[in-house]
Amino acid sequence: MTLKPITGAKIVNFGQLHRQYTALKGPIDAAIEQTLAESTFIRGPAVECFETSFANLIGVGHCVSCGNGTDALYIAMKSLGVKPGDEVIVPAMTWISTSEAVSQAGGIPIFCDIDAETNTIDPDQIESLLSENTVGIVPVHLYGHSADMKRIMQIANSKNLWVVEDCAQAHLTKFNGKYVGTFGAAATFSFYPGKNLGAMGDAGAVVTNDHALSIRMAKFARHGGLVKGTHDIEGINSRLDGLQAAILNVKMPYLPDWTKRRRQVAEAYNQAFAVINGLHSPTTSQNVDHSWHLFCVQTRERSALRDQLLQNGISTSINYPKALHQLPCYEYKSHSDEEFPNASSLANCGLCLPLYPELELDEIQYVIRHVLGFFNAEI
Numbered sequence: 001m002t003l004k005p006i007t008g009a010k011i012v013n014f015g016q017l018h019r020q021y022t023a024l025k026g027p028i029d030a031a032i033e034q035t036l037a038e039s040t041f042i043r044g045p046a047v048e049c050f051e052t053s054f055a056n057l058i059g060v061g062h063c064v065s066c067g068n069g070t071d072a073l074y075i076a077m078k079s080l081g082v083k084p085g086d087e088v089i090v091p092a093m094t095w096i097s098t099s100e101a102v103s104q105a106g107g108i109p110i111f112c113d114i115d116a117e118t119n120t121i122d123p124d125q126i127e128s129l130l131s132e133n134t135v136g137i138v139p140v141h142l143y144g145h146s147a148d149m150k151r152i153m154q155i156a157n158s159k160n161l162w163v164v165e166d167c168a169q170a171h172l173t174k175f176n177g178k179y180v181g182t183f184g185a186a187a188t189f190s191f192y193p194g195k196n197l198g199a200m201g202d203a204g205a206v207v208t209n210d211h212a213l214s215i216r217m218a219k220f221a222r223h224g225g226l227v228k229g230t231h232d233i234e235g236i237n238s239r240l241d242g243l244q245a246a247i248l249n250v251k252m253p254y255l256p257d258w259t260k261r262r263r264q265v266a267e268a269y270n271q272a273f274a275v276i277n278g279l280h281s282p283t284t285s286q287n288v289d290h291s292w293h294l295f296c297v298q299t300r301e302r303s304a305l306r307d308q309l310l311q312n313g314i315s316t317s318i319n320y321p322k323a324l325h326q327l328p329c330y331e332y333k334s335h336s337d338e339e340f341p342n343a344s345s346l347a348n349c350g351l352c353l354p355l356y357p358e359l360e361l362d363e364i365q366y367v368i369r370h371v372l373g374f375f376n377a378e379i
């Protein structure tokens with residue numbers, strides 16, 4: 001965007017990663033130095049510590065670390081045996097990794113509309129998309145709100161399908177009091193720098209309670225063998241490196257507090273925006289503990305709101321400007337917006353406001369004031 005903030009405007013950036021680094025500079029620098037001194041760049045103690053700590057945090061038996069969240073999805077699907085012709089149901093509104101991994105594994109991504117309130121895959125539509133070729137479902141806990149795991153698991157169990165939860169945006173989200181990532185056969189996480197738990201480069205992991213599956217996934221990620229020189233299968237090279245693991249180990253203990261802080265910011269936004277007509281503020285299902293990766297409001301006046309906020313120094317983000325069926329790479333599927341009304345509407349109306357644990361109170365109030373101002377609403 002080329003708009004310039006008006007003079008005297010405060011600057012509230014959509015993301016401010018350097019604040020987290022500044023706060024933890026001492027321990028992060030020390031962890032990096034230690035890794036350099038040990039020169040444990042691939043595998044090594046920090047990676048093993050990360051895998052154990054993350055599995056414990058989520059409450060699962062096994063964590064297989066890997067290069068990024070996209071690889072995590074691919075590793076899970078290859079290890080679950082996706083083969084050419086297999087159909088995997090994915091939400092029509094997500095980051096492209098979800099569908100990309102299905103195609104890369106040789107399968108066919110089948111798009112499903114999202115629920116208008118939770119923005120996650122609509123269980124009613126899943127049933128209508130099942131075919132004799134369906135092998136699995138990949139719910140995405142979009143923006144940090146859990147998908148309806150009860151109904152999704154019921155459908156999957158009754159049809160003998162696997163479920164891989166895409167938890168890239170949902171670290172520490174809970175559904176019915178249980179962490180997401182513990183419901184399906186496996187769950188994938190991203191530690192891309194801007195995620196709720198972020199590395200300082202690319203990083204990812206797959207978690208599972210299935211020991212045999214965890215071994216297949218670990219082997220697949222490491223050239224098909226866990227011991228040097230053994231290649232039981234052909235795999236890929238996708239590893240969490242020692243430096244990223246060391247950084248994640250420093251940050252992980254802070255994640256519960258950061259998540260609480262995100263909830264506080266979201267609550268402040270939601271309370272303030274309740275009075276606005278013309279703005280749909282995000283809702284949280286009663287049985288969900290939201291982790292607020294993104295705070296996505298919806299309005300038909302998105303573009304004008306976005307411009308006015310930017311003129312006042314507030315940057316925002318559109319996640320995502322197109323639903324999957326609207327992307328050039330899926331034109332071959334010849335879908336229409338009518339098939340996915342909720343995903344299409346979110347692509348047209350969704351706008352994500354700054355939300356991160358380091359946001360200061362006066363910045364939250366500044367954002368609120370300018371959103372209310374745009375709609376001529378009172379504080």
Ligand SMILES: *Cc1c(COP(=O)(O)O)cnc(C)c1O
Pocket residue numbers: 068069070071094095097098140166168169189190191192202203204
């Ligand atoms: C970020 C993200 C991914 C991919 O993670 P990377 O680490 O960037 O590869 C996958 N799915 C969703 C929903 C994401 O938001």
